[in-house]
Amino acid sequence: MATMAESLGFILLGGVFVWAGAEHFWNFRSVSGLLTEKGLPAAALLLGAGSIIEIVAGLCLAIGVMRPYAAIALILFTIAATLMALNFWRYSGAERQGLRSAFIINFAVVGGLILAATA
Template identity: 30%
Template structure:
């Protein structure tokens, strides 16, 4: 494995793991926000999805189970992005910020799909 690939995995997975830890540190606030956005059973889905993201991030950093890690990250992003960053429903003041988050998550989804499609599951 090359240095650039290792650095790329560390950056991608590390940021996602940090995000998951940040979610878990404020699980009540994150669950309340998700509930306000209409997420059903937010008090259970937010911790579950945050743990999925944490697993995916750590596994990516370690270079383990790339397809499983990519799948966990992709599932998180597919569920969260349109629900939590619905820029099309925001007023002008909030629209740009939510659009940036939506596009950032879409780019990360591309990275997750790359890992989902890379290599054998045994890695």
């Protein structure tokens, strides 16, 4: 049985993905447009599928349903999304720095998800 601290950690980690996925749907046109500008093929399809994965797997992680599988799904999603959308090496200046920071932060998120998958 998870301790109170572990439960809170799972809720917070899963909740970030639920929030992000929901926010993508709320701002679907603008986010889809940004992904199209980055040159991603079928940006709307990728955004919709990714957002569904974020919401469903995030909820599963937060409430403890199939937690290892949810964490693995989110690991794969985070790596794929990071490589596709946070390609800082193609930019310069402040934009490069912002994308690079988000890229690095996602490494920590993957680390947390690895812990969640093995808990």
